[in-house]
Amino acid sequence: MNEALTIDGLTVDFGGFKAVDGFTTVVQKGELRVILGPNGAGKTTLMDLVSGKTASTQGSVHLFGENITNRPEHIIARHGIGRKFQIPSVFRDLTVRQNLEVAASGEPGVFRNLRLHMVAEDRARVEDVIAMTRLEPVLDTVAGELSHGQMQWLELGMLITQQAKVILLDEPTAGMTHAETFRTAEIINEMKGSHTILVVEHDMAFVRKIAERITVMQMGKLLAEGPMEKIETDPKVREAYLGS
Numbered sequence: 001m002n003e004a005l006t007i008d009g010l011t012v013d014f015g016g017f018k019a020v021d022g023f024t025t026v027v028q029k030g031e032l033r034v035i036l037g038p039n040g041a042g043k044t045t046l047m048d049l050v051s052g053k054t055a056s057t058q059g060s061v062h063l064f065g066e067n068i069t070n071r072p073e074h075i076i077a078r079h080g081i082g083r084k085f086q087i088p089s090v091f092r093d094l095t096v097r098q099n100l101e102v103a104a105s106g107e108p109g110v111f112r113n114l115r116l117h118m119v120a121e122d123r124a125r126v127e128d129v130i131a132m133t134r135l136e137p138v139l140d141t142v143a144g145e146l147s148h149g150q151m152q153w154l155e156l157g158m159l160i161t162q163q164a165k166v167i168l169l170d171e172p173t174a175g176m177t178h179a180e181t182f183r184t185a186e187i188i189n190e191m192k193g194s195h196t197i198l199v200v201e202h203d204m205a206f207v208r209k210i211a212e213r214i215t216v217m218q219m220g221k222l223l224a225e226g227p228m229e230k231i232e233t234d235p236k237v238r239e240a241y242l243g244s
């Protein structure tokens with residue numbers, strides 16, 4: 001099964017206004033897909049529909065062939081959709097390492113006996129994520145004291161250690177410095193191939209650094225889809241989004 005996320009004719013009707021309107025796309029396993037589009041295009045609503053925060057009125061979402069359409073949000077999370085919001089949800093009083101161990105053990109809140117819950121495979125995953133997110137220097141720092149960027153990387157790392165099958169990232173570089181944005185691109189590039197990621201992002205310089213395949217939305221619909229070079233030169237996209 002190479003189709004990780006299959007979105008078919010997805011629609012939500014908010015009292016006559018369709019914020020997402022017959023949207024269809026397929027994200028392959030290991031793919032990094034960027035969703036672009038002007039403000040109000042329906043990108044966040046699309047993420048809400050996929051993650052179960054909002055119920056759709058038509059269409060379907062399948063995760064590795066399993067129908068997850070309109071299942072409750074916590075059930076969808078359990079199926080393996082991991083969503084990272086702009087405001088991170090980490091345990092602020094735990095250290096970076098403890099946060100990663102909580103995520104790896106799959107028992108948030110049971111942190112005292114954490115190591116007892118972790119099998120060798122979990123430990124290996126935590127070490128891999130530490131290397132990937134460059135969090136080594138702050139492993140013993142409590143999460144509440146991290147910089148904005150480190151906090152974002154920790155949350156991303158927690159989704160990986162939780163073994164999310166598809167990771168949804170909503171503007172991962174919002175509020176980041178130039179250096180933090182650069183590092184985030186490096187981390188995401190390292191995740192390519194081994195993780196399936198759907199990113200909503202506005203920062204075009206960042207998108208150019210990470211993008212493989214891009215989906216452009218406009219008024220809830222799919223406007224264009226393809227590699228960056230094709231999207232950037234597409235007259236429809238230039239008119240709708242790039243403003244020229």
Ligand code: ADP
Nearest residue numbers: 014017019037038039040041042043044045046
């Ligand atoms: P984007 O993330 O692309 O900026 P959004 O998904 O946030 O776009 O919003 C798409 C449109 O749907 C906007 O016009 C927004 O006002 C509208 N919208 C979003 N959520 C609701 C809701 N719960 N009820 C009514 N309209 C909504």
